[in-house]
Amino acid sequence: MQRQLIQPYFLALGMALTLASCFNEPNYSNTPAVDFKGIFKYTIAAGQGVGRSKRDSVVVTIGFKDGDGDLGNDIPIAKGDSARYAQNGGWGNYDIRTFRLINRQYVELPPTINRVLFFPDLTRGKPKGAIEGSIDFNQIFTYGTSFRIYPTKFQIRIRDRSLNVSNVVETDTIGLPFPL
Template identity: 80%
Template structure:
């Protein structure tokens, strides 16, 4: 009778071991990699009051892979981490560069809002290991009393807490408002 009780448990254990052996953790390099997934724009209607002008919100989506999963930071960023990033290029754990088309040539438009950017720790409280997924970054472009629509594209790169930088990803072009 004991044998009849043990056999179903052994069968379940055998199936569980078989299924768990089918999953192999990805083997990505410790330097993060990025790829362009998409760009989406939506318009936010003007509200009432100061600073409530009509604006376009542009969402940039990139895919990422990282072998040791050390992407992102605690938010707010600890002073020591902030200083380490500042000493190594002066930008945070991701960088967005904006380029607009002027006279048939893309020209970089340096924006203070993009000077030092951080996204949160993607694996907080989880064991070290390979990760992959997508991250959305948002940019806001305000319609002023006088504006012009410019074809615009972005370049994005990310870096991990070990300061390993990903490749640069370039987005498709989208038209957004700039002050005239």
């Protein structure tokens, strides 16, 4: 009877060791790579008072892979890091460009709010190595007293602390409010 209880234990232990020995750390490039995962929009009802008009919240999700895991920065960003990013393109570690369809042509909106964006260090306190995962970006689009819904899409790229720039991904198109 006792032998019958011990055999499944050793079988399970053997399978676990076999599976664990099969895992190899991924071999990703040290230049980050991104892919588009999805875009989701939900409407927030208007509230009472000034500045509480109806608005759309847009969440864009991208996937990432990086060979050395040096994605993200300490927040708040140190002055030296901020200056280094500014001297190398004038954008942070997350770049999102907004395009809306006007006269059957996508036109880029001036980068006002999204000029310099940063996301936090994704490996803080962890050993250096390959990482992968996803990042969500949220932005609000407000319905004003006079607005129009435009088909809108985004282009996104990221860069690591070594200033290696990822590929650019483009989202699907969604309708968003813009003031007239």
